[in-house]
Amino acid sequence: AQSVSQHNHHVILSEAASLELGCNYSYGGTVNLFWYVQYPGQHLQLLLKYFSGDPLVKGIKGFEAEFIKSKFSFNLRKPSVQWSDTAEYFCAVTDSGGYQKVTFGTGTKLQVIP
Amino acid sequence: GAVVSQHPSRVICKSGTSVKIECRSLDFQATTMFWYRQFPKKSLMLMATSNEGSKATYEQGVEKDKFLINHASLTLSTLTVTSAHPEDSSFYICSAFKSGGPTYNEQFFGPGTRLTVL
Numbered sequence: 001a002q003s004v005s006q007h008n009h010h011v012i013l014s015e016a017a018s019l020e021l022g023c024n025y026s027y028g029g030t031v032n033l034f035w036y037v038q039y040p041g042q043h044l045q046l047l048l049k050y051f052s053g054d055p056l057v058k059g060i061k062g063f064e065a066e067f068i069k070s071k072f073s074f075n076l077r078k079p080s081v082q083w084s085d086t087a088e089y090f091c092a093v094t095d096s097g098g099y100q101k102v103t104f105g106t107g108t109k110l111q112v113i114p
Numbered sequence: 115g116a117v118v119s120q121h122p123s124r125v126i127c128k129s130g131t132s133v134k135i136e137c138r139s140l141d142f143q144a145t146t147m148f149w150y151r152q153f154p155k156k157s158l159m160l161m162a163t164s165n166e167g168s169k170a171t172y173e174q175g176v177e178k179d180k181f182l183i184n185h186a187s188l189t190l191s192t193l194t195v196t197s198a199h200p201e202d203s204s205f206y207i208c209s210a211f212k213s214g215g216p217t218y219n220e221q222f223f224g225p226g227t228r229l230t231v232l
Binding site for chain 2: 044103104106
């Protein structure tokens with residue numbers, strides 16, 4: 001069975017600070033990896049995804065994530081956060097087989113202080 | 115793009131009544147849709163996988179007789195919470211799996227339905 005762990009539950013940063021949110025997954029096979037964002041009062045939106053190829057993935061709004069297979073990690077990064085990045089961030093994984101069941105991490109709440 | 119809608123966005127009902135929530139893929143066909151429940155300050159919990167034309171697959175611990183799922187067409191799945199009780203109050207989110215094209219292997223999420231059972 002798949003599992004996803006996000007180490008940071010609540011992160012508080014000042015504007016312009018750099019961000020890195022940790023995500024580790026547990027699964028023995030080939031996986032697809034995702035980061036979703038949920039802004040206050042809004043629905044989940046896809047930030048970025050990794051299926052194959054270049055392990056450094058760039059997403060929307062200046063976010064990027066790096067897939068490190070040996071560490072089973074897919075950490076999310078942004079060099080300079082803005083107040084508008086305040087949201088909850090979820091790491092997720094699916095297996096790359098026919099059954100597209102998504103397993104979500106517990107989420108990280110990011111609060112950016114102006 | 116790929117848009118998923120849910121209706122209603124918010125519903126308040128009395129204990130013992132049933133509530134139906136609709137999930138629609140607006141601009142694509144989805145043979146598979148998923149229903150999640152999101153508890154306050156917690157992650158999304160997958161409740162069931164809805165497959166068009168066949169019975170839904172429920173996750174362990176989810177009562178299939180309480181949460182009835184019907185996926186009657188390629189663009190519509192419904193979740194009916196039967197005999198709702200206050201503990202069923204939650205945020206219910208659906209997603210639709212889009213096969214093929216550049217968004218292969220990607221799920222698109224609806225905006226969610228806030229259910230409050232009095």
